[in-house]
Structure formats: structure tokens, C-alpha cells
Amino acid sequence: MLLVLLSVVLISWFFVAAARRGKLVPGKMQFLGEMSYNFVRNSVGKDIIGERDYRPFVPLLFALFFFILVNNLFGSIPLIQLPTTSHVGTAYALAGIVYVTWIVLGIQKHGIGYFKLAVVPSGVPKAILPLVVLIEIISTFLVRPVTHSLRLFATMLAGHLIIMLAAAGSEFLLTQDQLLLKPLGILTLAGGVGMYLFEILIQVLQAYVFTLLTAIYIQGSLAEEH
Amino acid sequence: MEGNLNLVGYGLSAIGGAIGVGLVFAAYINGVARQPEAQRVLQPIAFLGLALTEALAILGLVFAFVL
Amino acid sequence: MNETVILAAAEGVNPLVPNIWEILVTLLGFAVLMFIVVKYVVPAFEKTYAERAEAIEGGIAKAEAAQAEASAALDEYKQQLMDARTEANRIREEARAEGAQILADLKEKAAAEAARISEQAQVQIAAERQTAVISLRSEVGILATELAGKIVGESLNDDARAARVVDRFLADLETAAPASQSAGAAN
DSSP: OHHHHHHHHHHHHHHHHHHHSOOSSOOHHHHHHHHHHHIIIIIIIIIIIOSSSOGGGHHHHHHHHHHHHHHHHGGGSTTTOOOGGGSHHHHHHHHHHHHHHHHHHHHHHHGGGHHHHHHOOTTOOGGGHHHHHHHHHIIIIIIHHHHHHHHHHHHHHHHHHHHHHHHHHHHHHHTOSOTTHHHHHHHHHHHHHHHHHHHHHHHHHHHHHHHHHHHHHHHHHHSSOO | OOOOHHHHHHHHHHHHHHHHHHHHHHHHHHHHHHOGGGHHHHHHHHHHHHHHHHHHHHHHHHHHHHO | OHHHHHHHHHTTOOTTSOOHHHHHHHHHHHHHHHHHIIIIIHHHHHHHHHHHHHHHHHHHHHHHHHHHHHHHHHHHHHHHHHHHHHHHHHHHHHHHHHHHHHHHHHHHHHHHHHHHHHHHHHHHHHHHHHHHHHHHHHHHHHHHHHHHHHHHOGGGOOHHHHHHHHHHHHHHHHHHHHHHHHHHHHO
């Protein structure tokens, strides 16, 4: 829980420091900040939500991306070694924020008819419409937030577990008396290091996927058609 | 031998999701390789496909823990 | 850490059931982050972007102005060049006309001179011919008479008869002379 606060402090400190003295020709820190900000703003926000109305959502996407990124990367920092997002509560909270956001947005944009718009696809034969509507209700309003949160939580937990498993396994094998088991311990250690590097990739990618899906959901509730 | 058979079941169910995600990204890479300028259009579709496909694997995880 | 997870799993605590404090802390932390981002980070970055865009657009406007100026100058130069070219053409035409005029004048003058000279020469020739004819007429008559007198003797000393004979002879000569003279002129 302290880690959440630590991440908030870290992100705020870095970006406020990077953005405060906004020069036309950026320095190193400002350049790094701008590059990160630009990435979320343009390749996530602008490309997916659309040129017209992506502006109000940039802060949300930006905060989400870096909050998740930093909390994920805690899993790869020695001595911390615990991604905050591998606690399911964190993932539920973040996905819940997004869930509320896109439903409220949809209602704001289309009124109460938004629910009809969201669950009744156009161009479906009458005969199978009830079935399709049922599937759409489940997939949009139930599966979507669950998968959104659990994807983050599960990948982080699994990555955390597999590294810890490799570490514990190596420790166990290397401390055995039998000489034959020690090379196996080295093998698991090497595999653990490989998984560690792979985990860094996964952590960044999951932050990206979470933000991208947020943008896709927001775009979906702003769009005119299903 | 101790353990929970649910986890074996989850492992089996994850195979489907893995194949599905592989197919989605194979198609995405194919599309982008053939027409690099379509990348911006294809990317959200690919990730939406990823989300929908992975939903099944995640549901498997949920059931593995819940049941 | 793995021990706690394994212990938790062993105790049957479902990892999908959230801890309420976790949710609260996350929400709180995220709210604080969101506040800072909305309040400080995004406006600062957007402001920098706007300034940069403005600077770039200003630069573009300046460049456009400079280009317009340059193209105006170019037009002016072209205009001047064209003027100069027409001027040169005009001068050349004038010079050519003047030259033709001078040439024609000279030709005319030369022709007149030639005509005058040839006329003068003709007149002179005619005069000389006339004098030659006159002198010839008397001299040839005398010489011929003298010759003929020498040839035929004293019978021809009678002047009047001699003059008649000479005149008739010269008249004969003259009728023959213009033919041979005109043939000589043609040559």
C-alpha cells in the first residue's frame, strides 16, 4: 500500500519537474517527459479516440498508463519485487474507474438510449436477435470490466509467481547435497533471469494494453453506431 | 500427489486463449506487412480482438479459483 | 513473498477476493495522481505544445513573407530585364533602319556621281570627237589632197575641184563611220 503512494509521488515529481519549465527547445528531462506524454497523447489517445474529441481524456489515459506502468515495474525492482497491481484490489479499482467512466460518457452522449445502442447490434436477423442481445449484454457489461481488471492482475501475479518460483526452486536445488542437482539449480536460475527480463516487457505491455483498451472503450461509448 | 484439479483445467482452457491470441496477432502482422499504412486502423481492432479472445482465458482463471 | 502467497493459497483465501483497503488506497492514490496530472502536468505540456506550434507557425509566416518579397523582387527584375530587352531591340531596329537609310543615301549619291561623271565624260568625248572630227576633216583633207596631188600630179592643184573631191570622200567616210563607231561602243 505504501507502494501506491510511492508511485504517485514518483510520477508526480517526475512529470511536474519535466513540465514545469516548458521551454520551446526541451532539455533532457523535459524531452523524456514530452516523449512519454506524446506517446499516450498521440498514439493512444489521438489515434484511437479520434482527432475530434480525444482532448478531455488525455489526463485520464496519461494517469492510468503511468500509474499502472510504475506499479507494474515495482515487480522488477530489486528489494521491492512486488507489483502493486498483482493485488486484485488495485486492478479492480482501476478497471472500476474506467468502467464507470465509459458508461457515464455513453449516457451523457446518447442519453438513456445508450444501453440500447450498446447491446443491440445493427443488421442482425430478428430471429436470433434475443440471443445476440443477451451475449452483448454479458460481454459488454459483465465480461468487459472483469477481463479488464483480471488481465492486469493475472499477468502481474503470474509473472511475480514464476520469478519467485524460479528463485525458490534454484535455492532449493543448489542447497541439496546431491551433486547432480546443482547444475539443474543453475539452469532454473538462468531461466529465472530470462523470465525476469521477459516480465519487464510484459509489465510495460500490460500497462499499454490496459490504457489502449480504456481508449477503445471510451471511443466505443462516444461512437454513433455500435 | 496433492493439488487442485481446477488448475489443470485452467491450464487446458488457457490453450484455447493462447491459440486465439496467436491467430489474432498473426492476422494483424500479416495485414500490416501487406499494407503498412493500415496499421493505425488495424491496431485497435487487433487489441479489441485480443481483449475478446483473452476474455475466455481470464474467465477460465476465474472459474479455476471460484469453483 | 512466495511463502505468503503459498500460505494464502493453502489457507484457502481466494486471490480473486479483494482487500477493501487495497481498493481504497488505490482509489485515493489514483485520485491524487489524477488531480496533479489535470492541474499541473497536462496544462504545462499543452501550453508548451501550443507555444511551440505558434513559434513554428510564426516562423512559417515569416518565411512566407520573405518568399513573397523575394518573388516580388524577382518579378521586378524580370520586368526590368524585359524592358531592357525591348529597349535594346528598339535601338537595334533603329540602328538597322538608320544604316539602311545611310546605305541608300550613299548608293543614291554614288549613282548620281557616277551618272554625272559618265555624262561629263560623254560630253567631253563628244566635244573631243567633234574637235577631232573638225581637225581631222581639215587635216585629213589636206593630207589626202597632198597625197593625192603628189600621186596624180599637178592636175589637181585647182582648189575648188580638190575641195569637192575631199568633201565627197569625207561624206562617204562619215556614212561608213557611225556604223563602225557604234560597233566599237558596243564592244
